[in-house]
Amino acid sequence: MKRLLRSFFTIVIILTGNLAYSQSKWHAEWIAAKNITGNEYGVYHFRKTVDIPSKPSSFIVYVSADNRYKLYVNGKLVSLGPARGDSYSWNYETVDLAPYLIAGSNTVSALVFNEAEFRPEAQISFRTGFILQGRSSTEEILNTNNTWKCIRNMGYKPVPGYFFAASKGEMVDMKQTVKGDWTSNHYDDASWPATEKVADGRPKGKAWGTEWALVPSILPAREMSYLRIPQLRSATGVKVPSAFPAKKAPFTIPANTTAVLLLDQTYETNAYVTLNFSRGKDAGISIGYAETLYDKGSNGRRKSNRNEVEGKEFIGRIDSLIADGTDDQSFTTLNFRTYRYVRLIIHTKNEPLVIQDLYGTFTAYPFKRVAVFDSQDAGIRQILDIGWRTARLNAWETYMDCPYYEQLQYIGDTRIQAMISYFNTDDDRLARNAIIQIDHSRLPEGVTRSSYPTKGTQVIPPFSLWYIGMLHDFWMYRNDPDFVKGKLMGVRGVLDFFSRYQQADGSLKDTPYWTFVDWAGNLAGEVRGSDGSAAIHDLQLLLAYQWAAQMEAKLGLQDYASIYGQKAAQLKNTIQQKYWDPGRKLYADTKEKTGFSQHVNSLAILAGIVSPDDMQAVAESMLKDKSLTQCTVYFKYYLNQALVKAGLGNDYMQWLDIWRQNIALGMTTWAEDSSLETVRSECHAWGASPNIEFFRTVLGVDSDAPGFSKVRIKPHLGSLTKVRGLVPHPEGTVAVSSHLQGDKWKININLPSGITGVFEWGGKSYGLQSGTNSFVI
Numbered sequence: 001m002k003r004l005l006r007s008f009f010t011i012v013i014i015l016t017g018n019l020a021y022s023q024s025k026w027h028a029e030w031i032a033a034k035n036i037t038g039n040e041y042g043v044y045h046f047r048k049t050v051d052i053p054s055k056p057s058s059f060i061v062y063v064s065a066d067n068r069y070k071l072y073v074n075g076k077l078v079s080l081g082p083a084r085g086d087s088y089s090w091n092y093e094t095v096d097l098a099p100y101l102i103a104g105s106n107t108v109s110a111l112v113f114n115e116a117e118f119r120p121e122a123q124i125s126f127r128t129g130f131i132l133q134g135r136s137s138t139e140e141i142l143n144t145n146n147t148w149k150c151i152r153n154m155g156y157k158p159v160p161g162y163f164f165a166a167s168k169g170e171m172v173d174m175k176q177t178v179k180g181d182w183t184s185n186h187y188d189d190a191s192w193p194a195t196e197k198v199a200d201g202r203p204k205g206k207a208w209g210t211e212w213a214l215v216p217s218i219l220p221a222r223e224m225s226y227l228r229i230p231q232l233r234s235a236t237g238v239k240v241p242s243a244f245p246a247k248k249a250p251f252t253i254p255a256n257t258t259a260v261l262l263l264d265q266t267y268e269t270n271a272y273v274t275l276n277f278s279r280g281k282d283a284g285i286s287i288g289y290a291e292t293l294y295d296k297g298s299n300g301r302r303k304s305n306r307n308e309v310e311g312k313e314f315i316g317r318i319d320s321l322i323a324d325g326t327d328d329q330s331f332t333t334l335n336f337r338t339y340r341y342v343r344l345i346i347h348t349k350n351e352p353l354v355i356q357d358l359y360g361t362f363t364a365y366p367f368k369r370v371a372v373f374d375s376q377d378a379g380i381r382q383i384l385d386i387g388w389r390t391a392r393l394n395a396w397e398t399y400m401d402c403p404y405y406e407q408l409q410y411i412g413d414t415r416i417q418a419m420i421s422y423f424n425t426d427d428d429r430l431a432r433n434a435i436i437q438i439d440h441s442r443l444p445e446g447v448t449r450s451s452y453p454t455k456g457t458q459v460i461p462p463f464s465l466w467y468i469g470m471l472h473d474f475w476m477y478r479n480d481p482d483f484v485k486g487k488l489m490g491v492r493g494v495l496d497f498f499s500r501y502q503q504a505d506g507s508l509k510d511t512p513y514w515t516f517v518d519w520a521g522n523l524a525g526e527v528r529g530s531d532g533s534a535a536i537h538d539l540q541l542l543l544a545y546q547w548a549a550q551m552e553a554k555l556g557l558q559d560y561a562s563i564y565g566q567k568a569a570q571l572k573n574t575i576q577q578k579y580w581d582p583g584r585k586l587y588a589d590t591k592e593k594t595g596f597s598q599h600v601n602s603l604a605i606l607a608g609i610v611s612p613d614d615m616q617a618v619a620e621s622m623l624k625d626k627s628l629t630q631c632t633v634y635f636k637y638y639l640n641q642a643l644v645k646a647g648l649g650n651d652y653m654q655w656l657d658i659w660r661q662n663i664a665l666g667m668t669t670w671a672e673d674s675s676l677e678t679v680r681s682e683c684h685a686w687g688a689s690p691n692i693e694f695f696r697t698v699l700g701v702d703s704d705a706p707g708f709s710k711v712r713i714k715p716h717l718g719s720l721t722k723v724r725g726l727v728p729h730p731e732g733t734v735a736v737s738s739h740l741q742g743d744k745w746k747i748n749i750n751l752p753s754g755i756t757g758v759f760e761w762g763g764k765s766y767g768l769q770s771g772t773n774s775f776v777i
Contacts, residue, residue: 026133028134071110074183080221081093150193229358231263237258258347270363273342280346286344289341304665316341376722390670393669400413402681403683419477443459448494462516464497478730535579598628602622606642633686652718715736731753
């Protein structure tokens with residue numbers, strides 16, 4: 001079976017094993033430390049030691065916590081979680097402890113932390129708690145109850161500030177932390193108190209609404225891999241070994257000294273950071289993390305070349321430590337940190353401090369890159385590699401808009417990120433999870449939240465329309481119609497919300513909440529005419545009606561398909577009459593026709609409004625007329641699709657200037673917007689659309705029917721003369737090679753078994769069968 005199918009069956013096996021625990025009250029209890037409210041900031045250590053007569057071949061447990069846990073067996077880290085969700089669908093992880101167990105005495109321990117009011121915006125919480133349930137009577141020896149012990153770590157406090165949405169830093173006084181290797185089997189926990197029950201363990205559908213409604217996570221464990229920082233860029237106050245930080249190389253900071261070290265990962269990453277050190281009683285240690293450095297004197301507002309450190313200043317979030325003077329002190333961040341640059345500041349008191357080591361543990365969703373694009377252009381490889389890094393750093397337990405700041409699964413970003421996953425991997429679980437969570441986010445009015453999970457209720461109505469597009473994308477590129485069908489009720493709710501603001505002609509008026517489109521001109525939320533309407537919102541609604549009508553016609557109710565089709569037809573006529581400027585041959589932003597944008601005209605092309613006679617004029621104006629509000633890197637996803645539809649796809653590689661500008665400034669991930677010297681986030685995956693278009697546009701591989709059941713291949717090679725690529729498909733991979741030999745193109749296409757399609761070249765169409773198809777043109 002194909003890899004995608006194997007992944008599906010893996011999920012089925014896990015869910016089947018969990019079936020009993022999704023239908024009845026668990027035997028395990030939610031437990032916590034005694035004498036806490038459960039709503040305060042706190043870090044807690046849980047332990048239980050059991051005897052196992054022989055090493056098992058399998059030992060499955062289900063584990064969760066609020067906010068989060070790190071689970072250990074006999075001193076080894078075995079699981080982190082749970083994957084972010086909400087209290088109505090609180091994830092638990094399925095973990096096999098067998099590889100870490102031995103015959104005889106075994107200790108299972110957990111670090112559980114609740115960041116309370118300092119927790120990330122995406123972290124929903126009920127109260128502090130920990131639960132572990134064994135799958136069978138054998139594993140139930142580890143069930144959480146009052147046989148577990150727990151102690152609060154009094155050494156932790158939050159470092160507030162920096163940015164409201166992301167995790168705050170940690171202030172750790174090593175003198176007050178739990179001493180020794182508390183995760184080991186030999187640790188003496190005789191003085192630790194027993195835990196207390198805070199709630200029953202109940203699955204979704206059996207919970208009373210006063211506790212967590214447990215559901216099995218559909219996601220695999222996140223990747224965790226050892227990561228060294230390769231470069232030391234500067235050091236003052238101490239002589240640092242030349243091997244550090246690329247290798248472990250201990251060094252000593254003398255007493256009564258201030259030492260400052262600037263380390264360079266050389267590219268942006270996400271990692272749990274570990275610092276090992278000894279002695280240095282009462283020394284203060286600051287570990288700072290920054291995506292890049294800022295120009296001195298700019299008050300943290302201007303950036304130039306990201307590789308340069310001279311004339312720069314460090315601004316970023318920090319963790320702070322106070323050394324206790326003992327040997328072998330160790331600190332690892334509770335949450336991952338995002339950084340390219342790490343700054344260490346050490347203030348010693350009357351005792352020297354020894355830095356033994358500093359390293360990271362990279363973490364991300366475990367995507368494997370299946371797609372291949374080979375050509376004679378090395379610049380393409382660089383763009384694809386940076387895009388892949390950007391996409392990976394924004395994929396963890398959910399998709400994220402950016403890892404350093406919000407860490408929120410914004411729909412506008414997520415639609416593009418899911419498409420990157422479809423075109424580059426054979427794993428759709430994170431996309432599936434995103435669709436489920438966004439569907440869960442709908443408010444009683446029908447509209448979705450702008451992102452989810454989130455403890456807030458921010459609403460961006462245009463993002464709700466992109467959600468319908470995202471569901472339509474899944475329908476076209478992945479073969480699970482029942483999953484899509486199950487989400488149509490939510491689509492109807494979203495469209496019902498918008499219908500309340502449609503006027504007699506179908507145009508939207510005074511759509512409430514934040515009507516964000518792009519970080520460009522007034523499209524950040526203020527564009528509307530004197531009548532309260534705007535072309536961009538009408539066009540997004542039109543596209544949503546078109547997508548919904550197609551899905552309803554195949555999967556849902558014909559009556560809805562008919563209604564949405566009629567509404568789409570009405571909107572097309574209204575948009576044409578209201579916004580088309582025949583003199584400029586462009587669609588205006590509002591009925592006054594005083595402003596024009598690439599955004600509106602891109603969506604007009606994609607929605608099929610632009611007539612064939614006007615298509616080229618509209619497309620050329622979008623490219624050449626700089627008076628139009630220009631798309632940032634985010635909305636270029638739609639702009640470039642529109643230009644391809646207009647017949648200009650062979651110029652695709654000429655549209656990549658903003659990505660090349662990122663590279664010229666030393667960026668290793670794609671920036672949030674196109675103002676590269678003042679941009680906030682250095683890593684926004686909505687800018688990684690070339691990792692779609694080099695496969696969909698240049699190589700030319702696209703879905704031509706729901707479920708990718710038919711393939712359409714229409715290359716746009718531009719100046720390339722030799723290209724080879726692989727694109728993942730639900731049934732395997734699609735392989736395409738195009739090579740210009742003399743005045744003839746030699747083209748080979750291989751489709752998975754049972755898949756057919758069409759090949760388009762030079763205005764002609766050729767049928768494709770499963771297996772190998774060869775052409776000389």
